[in-house]
Amino acid sequence: MRHAALFLIVMAGTALPVSAADLRPPPGASSCSGCHGDGAAMAVIDGRPEAEIAAAMAEYRSGTRPASVMTRIAKGFSDEESRAIAVYLANRKAQ
Amino acid sequence: MTNPTRRHFLAAGTAALAFPRPSLAQSSPKVVVIGGGFGGATAARALHVGGLDVTLVEANPTYVSCPHSNEVIAGLQPMTAQRFGYDGLARAGIPVVHASAIGINPAGRRVTLAGGDTLPYDRLILSPGIELRFDAIPGYDEAAAELMPHAWKAGTQTELLKRQLDAMPEGGTVVLSVPGNPYRCPPGPYERASLIAHVLKTRKKRAKLIVLDAKDTFSKQKLFQSAWAALYPDQLEYVPLASGGQISAVEPGTMTVRTDFSDYKADVACIIPPQRAGRIAATAGVADRSGWCPIDPVTFESKLVPGIHVIGDAAIAGAMPKSAFSANAQAKVCAQAVIDLLAGRAPQEPKLINTCYSLVAPGYGISVAGVYHPANGVLADIEGAGGTSPLDAPASLREQEALYAADWYRTITQQVFG
Incomplete structure (x- = not known):
């Protein structure tokens, strides 16, 4: 299945990338799973509601929500980038 | 059908022109990943999930993690x-070949394994970690490391240093030497210094x-020096370069352990020597004169050899430190770039995160974090x-960060190897 899907992408050149590109993690998103996983204090964020993730990032950035590390990380992302990450993570299956 | 597709493919940019592989007649592009640590194993997983035909080449049947060692x-x-x-x-369906990669032919796009087998690739990812430079400190070669362990590649060296420390008499002297950047x-x-000082404080009087x-x-x-002053004032003496801390020979x-100013007699000596990229990097021609590998900050493709990407410590x-967290983050970005390039699509500008925890004592953790992006050709x-944890913080935050350190380790190793 995977091979078939990739074959389509390759064969279609730029015809498919609108949807294929949507599956790509937006800048920064793929780093999150370095900490956020099952059974950790840094809880799983895959599959969490988009609004919840975006709001958390905004609050970490502004400092209204305390955290040990996320306050430092959130400052590396704009509101727009945070929302893109939130959309991506919300659409991932919790692992 | 064919012509517009072909035209689109070529129009995708110079990346597509420069790398005509994979042949459109092939069923699936092949990617070989060399090195099964935090970087390589992560890359192999991400490429597999992305639908590519990936093979992981790793010499050892067991990986021994440096983080938390x-x-x-x-x-x-x-x-x-x-x-x-x-x-x-x-179990995830990723072929793992346990063999040493001994040769790379960038023109023919093939990896040669010890024993003579070859693996073809459309793109190659190297995650070879480090090689210790046994030519850097006079007297410090592989034989010396059996007496004065580096323990900077985890495994028997880790166990040797632990045994030596356990066996050291009360009142003994430990010398730990730290190299210049990068390593x-x-x-x-400094985490090692802290935890050795903890051993001395709790188990070795007057050491x-x-x-x-x-x-x-x-x-x-x-953060380290403030913790040392508070916890280990009688155990730990720090000698920076400016005070003659650079060792000249062992x-x-x-x-x-010699410096230009003093000779230090040690009961236990841990010598962390300067390092370079793992050996296969030089074999492949992707290491420069510094011994490390210059890469494109968007794709992690070597600036020296097209078609070969380098991630992790090598x-x-x-600005990204050589850490397991960095290697894991880089692997995912690099894998996506490889998927994009093989699909004739321009990779997007990434952002990457690093977080590193250190333990200065049981229940006392500190951290540094960073967010990185490509700028002026580098990350x-x-x-x-x-930035780092606050200098003034309640014990509860140090405790929380020690807990996060343990949880990070469990999470990342489960994600990479589980």
Whole structure:
């Protein structure tokens, strides 16, 4: 299945990338799973509601929500980038 | 159908023109990943999930993790917590070949394995970690490391240093030497110093640790030095470069560590030598004269050899430190770029995160974090983001960060090897 899907992408050149590109993690998103996983204090964020993730990032950035590390990380992302990450993570299956 | 597609493919940009592979007649592009550590194993998983035909080449059947190995040395964690097999990757459907890669032919796009087998690739990812430079410190060669362990590649060296420390008499002297930048795990030597000092404080009366550093500044310095002053004032003596901390030679026979100013007699000597990218990087021609590998900050493709990407400790990743977290983050970005390039699509500009925890005592953790983006051809810090734990913090935060350190280790190893 995977091979078939990739074959389509390759064969279609730029015809498919609108949807294929949507599956790509937006800048920064793929780093999150370095900490956020099952059974950790840094809880799983895959599959969490988009609004919840975006709001958390905004609050970490502004400092209204305390955290040990996320306050430092959130400052590396704009509101727009945070929302893109939130959309991506919300659409991932919790692992 | 064919012509517009072809036209689109070519129009995708110079990347597509420069790398005509894979042939459109092939069913699936092949990617070979060399090195099954935090970087390579992560890359193999991401490529597999992305639908590519990936093979992971790793010489050893068991991976021994460097992160948290300082806790093993201090007797706070069993060695079994450092060992990981490759069954998890095999179960995920990823072919793992346990052989040394000994040759790379970039023009023919083939990897040669010890024994003579070859693996073709459309793109190759190297995640070879580090090689210790046994030519850098007079007297410090592989034989010397059996008496004065580096323990900077985890495994028997970790266990040797632990045994030596356990066997050291009360009132003994430990010497720990730290190299100049760059090297694997910038805060690692200082975490090691902290946890050795903890061993001395709790189990070795009147024993001392002398840290000889080839530089004057280091990662999380204020946090470490403030913790040392509070916890280990009688155990730990720090000698920076400016005070003569750079070692000039070692004499394993007499357990002597020399600087230009003094000779230090040690009961236990841990010598962390300068390093370079793992050997296959030089074989492939992707290492420059520094011994490390210059890469494109968007794709992690070598600036020296097209079609070969380098991630993890071996790469010159600008402001990103050589850490397991970095290697994991880079692997995912690199894998996506490889998927994009093989699909004739331009990779997008990434952002990457690093977080590193260090333990200065049981229940006392500190951290440094950073967010990075490509700028002026390198991975640069995003201004205003990242930084260390606060210098003034309640014990509860140190405790929380120690807990996060343990949870990070469990999460990342489960994600990579589980």
